[in-house]
Amino acid sequence: MRILVSTDIEGVAGVFHAEQTRPGNPEYERARLWMTQEANAAALGAFEGGASEVLVNDSHGNFRNLLPDHLDARVRCIQGKPRYLGMMAGLEQGCDAVFMIGYHSRAQGRGILAHTISSFAFARVVINDLELGEPGLYAALAGEYGVPVALGTGDNRFIEENTDLLATASWFQTKEAFGLNSGCSLTPAAAQAAIRLAAKQAMPRIASLKPFVIAPPINCVLTVTSSGMADLFCQLPSIERVSGVVVRFNTDKVESAVRTLNSLSAMSTMLR
Structure with a gap:
């Protein structure tokens, strides 16, 4: 069984401010390590739950954030851009499920560092009358490949926005949003341990999960x-x-x- 772990940074425990998400400063260097550790925790849980292969997709910004030397040796890491499938690169290799790790609330949502793809350009994205953020957009892309979302981790607003949309997925809350740049977070160590367990527990359910599909046009x-x-x-x-x-x-x-x-x-x- 092959699992795709798509990893963003805004939903990672301990991350609250845009400075932590942008290269060129010490806060980013610490946050990218936490991002890598959460991705690795999800990969370890997947392996413990029976995965034969795990692809970890670096899904933030320039897609060059993860520290491969901090990932389990069995993992294959997808980095760099441009790539056609963006945050879902790896689906084309044939995956059984997606884990969305460190994801966040949509543009104009009430979550920490909420945005959709580009906070500079996009204020709202609606597909076939559904207002979607990155989780919904990329879950629908995975759905076109017949692949369900098995697990999502991030703040409470991210989870609230997507629970009905991705009804068969499992969720783990890393932090509670008070506003765009404030909230209450688990420590990185606590979040990583819980994500590892959540990933392991999600594995047996994969065969019963339903992909999220938006019918064309x-x-x-x-x-x-x-x-x-x-x-x-x-x-x-x-x-x-x-x-x-x-x-x-x-x-x-x-x-x-x-x-x-x-x-x-x-x-x-x-x-x-």
Whole structure:
């Protein structure tokens, strides 16, 4: 059984501020170690629960955060960009389930460091009338590959937003959000021990889990952070202007929608 561990940083225990998520400072170096340790805890739990192979996907920012020398020797680590499947790279190798580790609340949510793909560019993402953050978008991408989400870890707001959406997944709360940059967290050591156990306990349930599937055609309505951002995105013929800060596009599958959103995010950097 092959497990994909997709690992972000904002939902990791002890992480509260954007400075901890950005390279170039000591706080980031400590947070990336905690991120790596939570990913490794999930991998160890998966192996203890019967996994024959674990792929760990570095799913934050530039996708070059994890410290491979702190991962179990049996793990294979996916890093770097660009890659077509983004936070779900590894699905194309044939996986049985996904663990979402260190994930966070969607844009305009009430979770710690809440955003969707790009806090600079995107204020709201709606796919076929469902408002989704990164967990929903990437769970739907996994669903197109027939792969369910077995476990999600992060703050309470992340869990609240996705429990109904991913009804068969298991959850573990690493911290309670008080606001965008405040909350109450488990210690890294306590979170890692609990994630290891949660991953092990999730393994026997995988055969009964259901993938999250959004049926095509796919309609994406995207609220952006400024009219200038909408001006930029509408340079692409496939993007239609709805209003000053709302654009939309249609496609045939979730994978295409995710690739478009990631491309728009990359485009947005020219306005910084």
